[in-house]
Amino acid sequence: MTSFADGAAPGQLSWQGTYVEVPAGQEKLGRGLVMAGIYGTDLDAHEGNYTQLSPLSFLLRTRDVYPHRPSVVHGERRYTWAQTYERCVRLASALANRGIGRGDTVAVLAANIPEMFESHFGVPMCGAVLNAINIRLDAATIAFILQHGEARVLMVDKEFGPVAREALANLSVDILVVGIDDETCEVGEVIGELSYETLLGEGSSDWAWSLPEDEWDAITLNYTSGTTGNPKGVVYHHRGAYLNAVSNAITWDMGKHPVYLWTLPMFHCNGWCFPWTLAVNAGTSVCLRQVRDDAVFDAIASEGVTHFCGAPVVLNMLLAADTSLREQITHQVKVMTAGAAPPAAVIEGMEAMGMEVTHVYGLTETYGPVTLCEWQGDLWDGESAAERANLKARQGVRGQMLEGLMVADPDTLEPVPRDGRSMGEVCMRGNNVMSGYLKNFRATQEVFEGGWFHSGDLAVWHEDGYIQIKDRSKDIIISGGENISSIEVEDALFRHPGVLEAAVVAKTDEKWGETPCAFVTLRTGSEVSGSDIVEYCQKHLARFKVPRYVVFGDLPKTSTGKVQKYVLRERAEAL
Numbered sequence: 001m002t003s004f005a006d007g008a009a010p011g012q013l014s015w016q017g018t019y020v021e022v023p024a025g026q027e028k029l030g031r032g033l034v035m036a037g038i039y040g041t042d043l044d045a046h047e048g049n050y051t052q053l054s055p056l057s058f059l060l061r062t063r064d065v066y067p068h069r070p071s072v073v074h075g076e077r078r079y080t081w082a083q084t085y086e087r088c089v090r091l092a093s094a095l096a097n098r099g100i101g102r103g104d105t106v107a108v109l110a111a112n113i114p115e116m117f118e119s120h121f122g123v124p125m126c127g128a129v130l131n132a133i134n135i136r137l138d139a140a141t142i143a144f145i146l147q148h149g150e151a152r153v154l155m156v157d158k159e160f161g162p163v164a165r166e167a168l169a170n171l172s173v174d175i176l177v178v179g180i181d182d183e184t185c186e187v188g189e190v191i192g193e194l195s196y197e198t199l200l201g202e203g204s205s206d207w208a209w210s211l212p213e214d215e216w217d218a219i220t221l222n223y224t225s226g227t228t229g230n231p232k233g234v235v236y237h238h239r240g241a242y243l244n245a246v247s248n249a250i251t252w253d254m255g256k257h258p259v260y261l262w263t264l265p266m267f268h269c270n271g272w273c274f275p276w277t278l279a280v281n282a283g284t285s286v287c288l289r290q291v292r293d294d295a296v297f298d299a300i301a302s303e304g305v306t307h308f309c310g311a312p313v314v315l316n317m318l319l320a321a322d323t324s325l326r327e328q329i330t331h332q333v334k335v336m337t338a339g340a341a342p343p344a345a346v347i348e349g350m351e352a353m354g355m356e357v358t359h360v361y362g363l364t365e366t367y368g369p370v371t372l373c374e375w376q377g378d379l380w381d382g383e384s385a386a387e388r389a390n391l392k393a394r395q396g397v398r399g400q401m402l403e404g405l406m407v408a409d410p411d412t413l414e415p416v417p418r419d420g421r422s423m424g425e426v427c428m429r430g431n432n433v434m435s436g437y438l439k440n441f442r443a444t445q446e447v448f449e450g451g452w453f454h455s456g457d458l459a460v461w462h463e464d465g466y467i468q469i470k471d472r473s474k475d476i477i478i479s480g481g482e483n484i485s486s487i488e489v490e491d492a493l494f495r496h497p498g499v500l501e502a503a504v505v506a507k508t509d510e511k512w513g514e515t516p517c518a519f520v521t522l523r524t525g526s527e528v529s530g531s532d533i534v535e536y537c538q539k540h541l542a543r544f545k546v547p548r549y550v551v552f553g554d555l556p557k558t559s560t561g562k563v564q565k566y567v568l569r570e571r572a573e574a575l
Contacts, residue, residue: 052215054238055245055276059085059121066282069257072114073303074287075184081282084118086205091122093203095153098176102127102213105149105221109133109142109164110157111289112262112271115180115196119155120266120275124219124238125209131221132267135159136558139166144230149221149438151175155196158182159289161189184289215239220270221438224364233438234364236270244367244432245276247401251372252336252358254307258283261299261308263291272309272338272368293321301328308335312342313501313557315357319349320500320523326353336360338369343494348389361395361469363455365434365447370402371395373466393491394468395426395459403430404452407461413450418461423470426459427452475565477506479514484545486565489516492540496533498526501555503563504547507572517572518547521554549575 035043051057062069067082079087100106106123108130110116116132123130131149133142135157146154146167155178156164168177178199179192212219215238223231248254260283264271278285286303288295291314299305315337318326335350338360347357360369373396380391398405407424408415416424433453436444447454458476459469470476470485477484486504493502500523507517518537522528530550537546549572556564 052211052213052238053242054124054211054215054219055241055273055279056121056125056209056211056238057242058245058276058279059088062279062282066257069282070284071278072117072285072287074114077114077183079114081279084114084121087114087200088118088121088125089205089207089209090200090203091118092125092209093205093207094199094201095123095128095203096126096207097202098153100126100128100152102217104128104153105131105151106153106155107131107133107146107149107151108155108267109135109160110155110180110266111135111159111182111185112266112287113157113180113182113184113289114287115155115157115182116266117275117285117287120220120270121279124212127212127217129218129221129235130270131223132270134223134267135265137163139163140170141231142167143170145223145233146175147171147173148230149223149233153178155180156191157188158185158190159188161191165189165191182289212238215242216435218435222267222269222364232440232443235435235438236367237435240367240432240434241270241273241276243401244273244370245280247399247432248273248277248369249280251360251369251399252307252334254281254283256281259286259304259306260284261286261296261303261305262288263296263314264309269362269364269368272336272362274309291317293317294325297321297325297328300333301330304331306331306333308333310335310337311562312337312346313563315342315346315350316501319346319353329354332356334358336369338362342393343491344386344389344393345491345494347392348385351385351389357392359392359394359396360399365453365455366402366428367432367434370399370428370430370432371397371405371467372399373397394462394466396466398428398430401430401432402428404428405467406452407459407467408452410454413452416461418463418465420460420462420468423458423460426455426457426467426469428455429453472565475505477504477514477516479506479509479512479516479544484516486516489518489537489541489545489547492537493518493520493533495540496528496536498522498528499533500526501563503555503565503568505565505568505572507549507569507575509548515549516545516547517549517551517568517575519551519553519555519568519571522552551575 062081063085069081071081071084072079106128108119153176157180177192179190180196181190218235219238219241220236222234333355335355336358350357359373361371362369373392373394406415406427410425416422429452457469458471459467475486489504490502493499501521503519504516506514509515533550556567
């Protein structure tokens with residue numbers, strides 16, 4: 001009979017597929033698991049053969065092995081890994097001296113600057129939980145997050161001082177506020193009881209920090225976008241952060257000492273775990289406060305950037321940049337993209353620019369990317385550029401650290417046929433799936449129904465095992481009983497030479513129930529009419545998929561580059 005020891009949960013791995021009771025008084029490290037049969041005698045886990053998994057281990061090793069290597073670059077500021085390690089320990093020590101410890105929340109509202117990078121190590125070093133807050137949020141939402149996450153400390157970048165002050169005024173509790181005065185920022189206001197550098201001065205560089213008592217301990221708290229209500233708090237644990245950080249290095253074949261440009265916000269899924277990945281391979285973080293085409297190309301050229309991540313909207317911005325900017329790049333650059341299904345035309349354009357694109361997929365609840373479109377060189381290298389881009393536009397297969405991935409009926413969890421046509425929900429399971437939603441047991445239960453994480457994304461499963469997302473479940477358009485993938489229509493629109501950006505949503509229709517409505521941003525100088533767009537789509541799509549409405553203008557986006565389709569749906573209904 002299967003039993004569960006010391007709070008172990010169903011679905012966790014075990015030796016010989018079972019859990020056994022731990023005898024009274026017998027202490028075990030880890031989560032109370034012991035081996036069965038003859039292997040369960042005198043083969044206990046102890047300090048000599050077992051360590052809690054935590055990405056903090058990577059920082060210590062890199063300090064020891066590559067203390068002289070550059071760790072962080074930000075304007076005139078340059079740090080080595082020895083210096084970054086010392087600053088992180090000082091931060092941890094100072095927080096501990098102020099009574100911050102295991103299970104306490106430390107919030108940070110900052111751009112991609114060294115202090116944000118350091119907080120990914122310094123905060124969990126003292127046992128606390130890092131809550132990196134979206135810098136584009138309004139004061140009311142920031143106040144909700146601080147209150148819900150019970151933050152005891154808030155570290156604030158100068159640029160966001162005013163909105164933080166407004167948010168703090170709405171709180172019913174007092175928290176310690178630490179101001180970050182970044183020399184590259186010329187706007188905003190430094191607020192707080194003390195500065196970040198003063199706080200570091202309170203700490204000791206030889207403070208004896210330790211790994212977490214349990215690798216299941218929370219390491220970070222990240223909030224979802226909350227487009228349909230208050231955002232949910234997604235809890236990451238040390239084990240998952242460790243494994244996803246390693247997965248990034250393997251998935252992307254990063255090698256040693258990559259030079260990584262921070263175009264992806266560090267507040268977004270903890271920068272997809274890349275702060276910790278860069279400690280895995282002793283890389284260099286090139287900080288970037290604002291993601292502009294000139295700043296990106298200048299940084300790539302001047303710092304020798306080898307890798308960067310970005311949503312398709314960022315790639316589209318780079319494709320539209322002036323030729324003089326693009327011509328600065330004379331070396332190989334690897335790009336990882338996710339956040340929204342990238343149109344094949346965008347992938348094709350980036351690769352024509354000489355940038356190698358890796359398409360990945362994940363959610364806030366999965367520590368960022370957990371699948372990738374693994375390139376099958378021996379099978380695909382001979383394909384045309386357009387077909388290679390089509391192949392890369394798929395979300396692909398599970399990464400090395402994800403235990404399970406399937407496309408299935410969301411109610412029965414019966415996998416759909418691998419025919420590239422049958423649609424189901426993307427479901428995942430494994431160590432790099434969140435612990436759950438903070439203070440929201442019901443939502444946690446619902447999303448893990450049946451022992452799988454339900455993504456809410458609708459996809460097909462191809463014969464070769466690669467998945468391809470067709471839509472969010474809430475974005476699928478049902479017209480006359482036919483399912484229309486908004487992503488498929490958007491992909492066609494992106495191929496129009498005059499279209500810079502496009503998004504498609506459902507609009508209520510008396511006859512068909514719903515019909516596609518396209519929102520389009522044109523390239524500068526392009527003179528394209530709505531009828532031109534419709535005519536183009538008629539040549540590339542089945543007639544029932546062609547948008548009946550075309551609206552021109554800028555697209556509303558989140559801070560991570562995702563189009564806010566709920567806003568577009570409201571606009572469509574108002575037409």
